[in-house]
Amino acid sequence: xxRRRRLxxxxxEAGAGALPKVIAALSRSLPAGPSPEIFRRAKxxxxxxPALWQLLFRLLSPRSxxxxxxxxxxxxxxxxxxxxxxxxxxxxLVLAQLPEDGSRGSRELLLALSWLLARGPLPEQLLAQxxxxxxxxxxxxxxxxxxxxxPRVPHVEAEGPVDIRCVQWLMGxxxxxxxxxxxxxxxxxxxxxxxxxxxxxxxxxxxxxxxSVAETEMLRDPEGGQQGCGGGVGxxxxxxxxxxxxSGQVPEASGxxxxxxxxGWVSAHPPGSLLxxxxxxxxSCALGCFAFQLLRRLERENxxxxxxxxxxxxELVFWRWMDTVLGACPPEAPAAATQPTFxxxxxxxxxxxxxxxxxxxxxxxxxxxxxTGRRRAAWEARVGGQGRGPxxxxxxxxxxxxxxxxxxxLRWAWEQDRGPARPHGPHRLxxxxxxxxxxxxxxxxxxxxxxxxxxxxxxAALRRLQGQCRQxxxxxxxxxxxxxxxxxxxx
Amino acid sequence: MSxxxxxxxxxxxxxxxxVFDTLFSDSHSSQGLCSxxxxxxxxxxxxxxxxxxEENGVPIARAVLVDMEPKVINQTLSKAxxxxxxxxxxxxxxxxxxxxxxxxxYGYSVHGPRHEESIMNLIQKEVEKCDSLxxxxxxxxxxxxxxxxxxxxxxxxxxxxxxxSLKMNQIIWPYGxxxxxxxxxxxxxxxxxxxxxxxxxxxxxxDAVHKICAKLMNIKQISFSDINQVLAHQLGSVFQPxxxxxxSFHYRxxxxxxxxxxxxxxxxxxxxxxRNIPQMSENSLAYSTFTWAGLLKHLRQMLISxxxxxxxxxWQVRPPLSGLPPLGKMPLNKELHFNTSIxxxxxxxxxxxxxxxxxxxxxxxxxxSWLHPIHALNVWKTQRAFSKYEKSASLVSNSQFLVKPLDMxxxxxxxxxxxxxxxxxxxxxxxxxxxxxxxxxxxxxxxASYYNL
Numbered sequence: 001x002x003r004r005r006r007l008x009x010x011x012x013e014a015g016a017g018a019l020p021k022v023i024a025a026l027s028r029s030l031p032a033g034p035s036p037e038i039f040r041r042a043k044x045x046x047x048x049x050p051a052l053w054q055l056l057f058r059l060l061s062p063r064s065x066x067x068x069x070x071x072x073x074x075x076x077x078x079x080x081x082x083x084x085x086x087x088x089x090x091x092x093l094v095l096a097q098l099p100e101d102g103s104r105g106s107r108e109l110l111l112a113l114s115w116l117l118a119r120g121p122l123p124e125q126l127l128a129q130x131x132x133x134x135x136x137x138x139x140x141x142x143x144x145x146x147x148x149x150x151p152r153v154p155h156v157e158a159e160g161p162v163d164i165r166c167v168q169w170l171m172g173x174x175x176x177x178x179x180x181x182x183x184x185x186x187x188x189x190x191x192x193x194x195x196x197x198x199x200x201x202x203x204x205x206x207x208x209x210x211x212s213v214a215e216t217e218m219l220r221d222p223e224g225g226q227q228g229c230g231g232g233v234g235x236x237x238x239x240x241x242x243x244x245x246x247s248g249q250v251p252e253a254s255g256x257x258x259x260x261x262x263x264g265w266v267s268a269h270p271p272g273s274l275l276x277x278x279x280x281x282x283x284s285c286a287l288g289c290f291a292f293q294l295l296r297r298l299e300r301e302n303x304x305x306x307x308x309x310x311x312x313x314x315e316l317v318f319w320r321w322m323d324t325v326l327g328a329c330p331p332e333a334p335a336a337a338t339q340p341t342f343x344x345x346x347x348x349x350x351x352x353x354x355x356x357x358x359x360x361x362x363x364x365x366x367x368x369x370x371x372t373g374r375r376r377a378a379w380e381a382r383v384g385g386q387g388r389g390p391x392x393x394x395x396x397x398x399x400x401x402x403x404x405x406x407x408x409x410l411r412w413a414w415e416q417d418r419g420p421a422r423p424h425g426p427h428r429l430x431x432x433x434x435x436x437x438x439x440x441x442x443x444x445x446x447x448x449x450x451x452x453x454x455x456x457x458x459x460a461a462l463r464r465l466q467g468q469c470r471q472x473x474x475x476x477x478x479x480x481x482x483x484x485x486x487x488x489x490x491x
Numbered sequence: 492m493s494x495x496x497x498x499x500x501x502x503x504x505x506x507x508x509x510v511f512d513t514l515f516s517d518s519h520s521s522q523g524l525c526s527x528x529x530x531x532x533x534x535x536x537x538x539x540x541x542x543x544x545e546e547n548g549v550p551i552a553r554a555v556l557v558d559m560e561p562k563v564i565n566q567t568l569s570k571a572x573x574x575x576x577x578x579x580x581x582x583x584x585x586x587x588x589x590x591x592x593x594x595x596x597y598g599y600s601v602h603g604p605r606h607e608e609s610i611m612n613l614i615q616k617e618v619e620k621c622d623s624l625x626x627x628x629x630x631x632x633x634x635x636x637x638x639x640x641x642x643x644x645x646x647x648x649x650x651x652x653x654x655x656s657l658k659m660n661q662i663i664w665p666y667g668x669x670x671x672x673x674x675x676x677x678x679x680x681x682x683x684x685x686x687x688x689x690x691x692x693x694x695x696x697x698d699a700v701h702k703i704c705a706k707l708m709n710i711k712q713i714s715f716s717d718i719n720q721v722l723a724h725q726l727g728s729v730f731q732p733x734x735x736x737x738x739s740f741h742y743r744x745x746x747x748x749x750x751x752x753x754x755x756x757x758x759x760x761x762x763x764x765x766r767n768i769p770q771m772s773e774n775s776l777a778y779s780t781f782t783w784a785g786l787l788k789h790l791r792q793m794l795i796s797x798x799x800x801x802x803x804x805x806w807q808v809r810p811p812l813s814g815l816p817p818l819g820k821m822p823l824n825k826e827l828h829f830n831t832s833i834x835x836x837x838x839x840x841x842x843x844x845x846x847x848x849x850x851x852x853x854x855x856x857x858x859x860s861w862l863h864p865i866h867a868l869n870v871w872k873t874q875r876a877f878s879k880y881e882k883s884a885s886l887v888s889n890s891q892f893l894v895k896p897l898d899m900x901x902x903x904x905x906x907x908x909x910x911x912x913x914x915x916x917x918x919x920x921x922x923x924x925x926x927x928x929x930x931x932x933x934x935x936x937x938x939a940s941y942y943n944l
Contacts, residue, residue, distance in 0.1 A: 163861035165757065172756025180748040182655045183492065187623030 019321055022314035028307035029123040031130070032058045042106035043325045052109035053078055053102045059116060059126070060084040074102045085112060088119075107329060114322045123308045130304070132297045135428030136192055136212045196431040208430055219290045406461070414454055492625035492745050494540050494730075495617045496554040497645065500638020501563045502663055503630040504556055505715060508567045509723035510630070511552045514541055515577045517727055517878045524842055524876040533875050536732035536742040542577060543620055550577045553621065555613045556584035557645070559602060559637050583617065585610050595677040596920035598640025599684075611648055618653075626657030626747040629689075633681045634665035634674035643684035650688035657747045660689045661726070664696040664896065673913050675904035680922070682897075683930035686937065691755045693763045694893055695722055699799035706802050708772045724878060725767045728885040733838060733871040743871075753869045754834050754889045759940045764892035766793050767885045768801045776879060783839070783847035786884045790837070791851045794888060797830050797895075810856035831944045832858050832890035834867045841882035844872045859944040894941040901934050 020036050027033030034051040041048050057077040061084075078100055085095060095112055098105035116122055192213065199211040211219070311318075427442055477485045498507035518537035523530045542550035552571070556579065558564050564586045572578045585606065618624055627649055631642035642660070649658055662685070665674050685692055700721050704713045708721065729750075732742035743749055755761050768790055769781060789801050796808035808828050835857075839847050853864045877883045907913065908927055918924070 166861045168759075169757045169862060169866075172758065173752050176657075176748060176752040176756055179655050179657065180745055180752070183623060183625065183745070183748070187492065190622055 018314055018317045022311060022318050025307045025310035025314065026117075026123070026318065029127065029304055029311050030055065030059065031126060038106075039110065042110040043321075043328060045105075045107040047103060047106065049098075049104055049106045049109060050074060050102050052106055052113070053081060056081045056085075056109060056112060056116075059113075059122065075100050078102045090115060107325065110325060111322075111329070114319075114325075123311060127301070127304050127308055130301070132294075132301050134212060134214050134294075135208075135430075136214070137426040138429050139426050192429065193431075196429075210431060212428070215290075218293050410454075410457055410461070413457070414450075492540070492623045492748075493553055493621035494625050494628050494747060495614065495621065496541075496552070497614065497627060497629045498554055498556045498567075499629065499631040499642040499645065500558055500635055501560075502632035502635060502638060503642070504558055504563050504567045506661070506663070506719045506722055507554060507556070507630050508570060509716075509719040510726050511541065511554065511571070511577065512574070513720070513723040513727040513878065514731065515550070517731060519576075520878065522876065522879055524881065525874050529875060532742065533732050540625070540730070540732075540746070543580075549575070551580050551583075552577060553617055554579060554583060555610070555617055557586070557610055557613075557641065558584075559587045559598075559641075560589065561586045580617075583613060585613055593636025593671060594916060594920070595636050595640040595673075595680055596917040596922040598637035598642075599644050599680075600640075600921040602637060603641050603644030607644075607648060610645060611652065614649070624653075624656055625745050626659065626690075627653070628659050628661065628747075630661045631681075632663040632665070634669060634671060634678045636671070636673075636677060639677050639681045643681050643688075646685055647688045657691075657751055658689045659691045659693060659747060659751070660685050661693045661695070664694055664698075664893075666697045666701075667899075673907075673916065675900050675907065676913065676917070676927075678900050679904045679930045679934055680926070683933045686761060686933060690761070691751050691763055692761050693726075693765065693887075695725070695765065696799070696896065703770055703800045707770050707800055709775075710772075721770065724770065725765050725885065728767050728840065728877050728883055729765060729838060729887055731840075731877060732875075733840075733873045750836060750887065754836055754887060757833070759937060760833055760889055762889065762893045762897075762937075762941075764888050764890070765885065766790065766799070766888070767883070768793070769880065769883070770800065773879070781882050783843065783882060783884075786882060787837075787847060787849065787851060790884050790886055791857075794832065794835070794852075794886060794890070795830050795857060796828070797892060810854060812856075830891050832867065832888055833862060833944065834858075834869070834889045836869045836871070836887040838871045838873075838885040838887070839883070840873050840885075841876040841880065842874075844874055844882075847872065891941050891944060894938055897934065897941075898938050901931065901938065905931060 020040075023036040023039050027036060027039075032055055034048070034055055038048045038051050042052060053074065054077060057080060060081055078098075082096055082098075090112060092108065092111065095105065095108045098108060195213055195216055196210045199216060200209060473485075477483070496507055496510075498504045514537055518534045523533065525533075538544075538550060541553055543553055545551055556564050556567060564584050568579050568584065587602075587606075614627075629642065629646055629649075631638055633639060646658060646660060649656070662681070665671075665678065671677070682692070697718070700718050701713060703721050704710045704717050708717070710717050730746060733746070735741050735743050754763060768786055769779070771779065789804065792798065792804050792806060792808070793801065795810060796805040798804045811829065835852060837849060837852060849868070849870055852868050852870075855864050858864055858867045908931070914924065914927075917927075
């Protein structure tokens with residue numbers, strides 16, 4: 001007995017008790033994490049799939065989703081998860097073939113989850129996103145955005161020639177989205193400005209002087225409140241609500257009892273005062289409510305962070321277990337052969353005529369193919385294989401490198417201009433009256449100026465490149481006399 | 492997000508008034524067939540877009556009125572104020588003491604630059620009153636003289652000054668048998684200038700609306716007011732709030748942006764047509780019932796057969812069999828029977844709207860080969876009924892609707908140009924033959940692009 005016990009792998013023995021703990025920690029560090037029991041059953045492909053679809057949906061859908069997306073039907077969530085995984089390059093085809101109603105495939109989903117976990121520090125990224133932000137944060141430099149490569153764009157080769165109008169259409173959509181984004185940002189700025197203006201004098205910290213959006217939101221709605229809403233200003237903000245924040249005159253007693261401490265000091269808050277948001281509470285209880293809400297949020301964040309730490313410590317056990325899960329999968333079926341085409345039933349009589357017609361069409365098609373083949377060869381010879389082939393891909397790579405070098409040079413020039421010890425990363429936005437001395441504060445005017453000079457550099461580069469393009473086009477146009485080139489309308 | 496409307500000339504001001512009136516009446520109507528809370532959300536959304544809050548409660552339209560004569564502007568301002576329900580801003584208009592002859596070139600080259608600062612200041616003031624600007628909606632006629640010229644100039648200025656904001660021009664296509672002899676010149680100049688500076692051109696044809704008044708509304712003596720009301724109804728059915736998505740309970744915040752992104756992202760294809768059914772006189776409305784299936788069937792046939800209204804539709808026109816090019820894809824002088832679409836937006840409002848089935852619009856044969864129906868068709872559905880119609884379906888379409896009328900106008904204008912008729916009116920004020928040639932080139936390009944779908 002004892003000898004047998006000694007032969008057992010100590011790591012596995014430790015794993016027997018550690019695995020559920022590690023999975024539980026993982027589950028706590030993820031939003032909407034399912035129970036460890038679901039993970040265990042998923043290894044055996046038990047029907048626990050919906051919970052795992054929903055988890056993957058939460059992990060893969062963009063940050064701002066939250067309320068709106070939770071109400072999405074399971075089918076829609078399944079669809080989104082499949083396309084998100086595909087665009088990130090998930091290799092297993094079995095997942096794409098799972099049924100749309102989300103009822104099956106828990107083992108596959110478990111594999112997908114572990115694939116995502118293996119690619120990057122997922123729990124940490126999610127926790128950073130859900131971080132409780134009290135201030136209105138804005139980035140002052142682009143270092144972070146430029147450093148991270150962003151989602152990997154899958155390199156898709158077009159199956160055949162793509163109509164350029166389709167490409168122009170898509171470019172146009174992108175431009176419209178860009179303009180709508182700018183409009184939304186301007187709206188956000190207007191609202192921030194109003195909130196900062198109206199809540200002057202409300203903050204306990206004298207240096208700040210006014211509330212941020214997150215603080216205002218917590219005061220207004222202590223029950224709900226959003227998770228880390230530092231960036232999500234526009235969403236639940238009612239445009240009329242800054243008006244209700246304007247601090248008012250001295251309140252008079254209303255004779256009501258406070259809903260919390262039952263004191264008789266509830267004032268008739270003047271219309272438009274900050275505390276009107278909590279009409280049934282006295283001043284101290286309203287502020288206490290706010291503090292309590294903040295405390296709860298911080299505690300929740302703490303739990304998440306501790307869970308992430310525990311997960312990291314016991315990760316190895318999880319990966320060993322995932323190997324067994326992978327082993328339990330059936331070997332992947334080869335790529336589905338082309339489906340046998342369904343031929344419609346043809347009436348007996350028509351068969352003869354149909355045969356004739358088919359033969360004629362085939363002959364015609366061969367003729368056309370030959371003719372177009374000859375034409376195409378001649379054209380390719382003239383054009384020199386532009387857009388395809390090894391010459392083109394190497395030319396493209398050279399172009400990319402040149403662009404990267406130019407960008408790097410510009411960035412270096414900007415770094416020099418900024419001067420030493422320039423602050424990086426997000427800063428809290430605060431509106432102040434007086435000309436306080438610098439110190440660790442950064443003035444908006446300076447940041448704006450730096451950004452403007454960067455913009456000017458980039459615009460100059462763009463104009464130079466456009467000029468080069470135009471010269472090249474003019475040269476090409478001149479090379480073919482007698483041909484009139486009509487350029488498309490400037491967009 | 493808010494839309495600032497610029498009403499230009501007699502046409503623009505009269506239509507603009509009807510549009511605001513329709514929007515206001517509809518948003519305050521009690522026959523919305525929805526819950527009180529939903530009605531309030533609808534009203535609030537409509538108000539945010541088109542009206543400004545005032546202390547004493549009367550909403551002010553977010554609009555700037557421009558005309559060279561005072562008569563129409565005064566009429567419009569007083570009509571709005573009289574109703575007591577909404578009004579225009581007290582100083583939100585610009586006019587001169589007297590007009591100056593129906594001359595496009597004069598409007599573009601003289602009036603425009605001379606009054607540029609005043610007009611742009613007015614617009615700037617209106618923009619500052621908005622918490623967030625979705626874009627501009629400019630109402631003008633295409634073939635008028637001064638109004639169209641100024642309109643082209645103002646749109647260009649908006650492009651320069653508000654480069655990131657969206658601009659939609661509502662243009663009125665003149666009667667085929669119009670009175671102004673140079674209307675074709677004016678039309679091509681207006682269109683070519685707008686094509687360069689505007690994002691979308693929403694076109695209404697006078698002939699079509701006139702027929703709707705005559706045949707569907709049974710109006711004996713058709714006045715401009717009747718025509719404008721029909722027009723306003725069609726525009727209202729497009730611009731009133733719609734839900735974001737199936738099953739969502741929030742109204743779309745950026746209607747102009749969503750519309751343009753789905754319909755006019757390609758710089759060569761900016762012309763949009765609107766169809767709305769059912770449309771009938773109020774008396775008949777009480778006795779009619781409709782089904783979504785019936786409405787959508789008619790709407791689809793209207794789309795593919797170039798019909799302007801639900802009467803007299805040519806049911807013989809059918810989409811081509813897959814794999815073969817559409818029958819209409821012939822050289823320019825052949826008849827275009829089948830209307831190929833690039834992109835369509837279908838807006839449904841009213842009872843049981845969730846049950847409406849749009850499979851008929853998803854047929855790839857309706858669309859051009861380079862855009863799949865998944866991207867080309869967009870559907871917006873809202874439970875809340877519009878303007879006393881229990882069920883109402885609108886179609887905003889980027890298709891070959893307008894290519895034949897455009898081709899005709901360009902042809903007629905070219906004939907006049909070739910014989911140099913009436914050109915001195917334009918060259919006198921700085922519109923040279925070069926400008927005409929540029930306009931012809933651009934519009935021929937547009938016509939060719941649409942024919943080659």
